[in-house]
Amino acid sequence: MIVRTWGWRIRDRRELGAMSERQLNDMGMCWPEVAAEIEKPCWRE
DSSP states (O other): OHHHHHHHHHHHHHHHHHSOHHHHHHTTOOHHHHHHHHTSOTTOO
């Protein structure tokens, strides 16, 4: 279960990193927030 959760986090963070500025703005996020999220290890929420 834990490994599966880590896999989801890795996938989600990769998808965030691939989004355009416009997509991030639509979600209410900016690049500094995304960069901070992407840099987290998979075991951190």
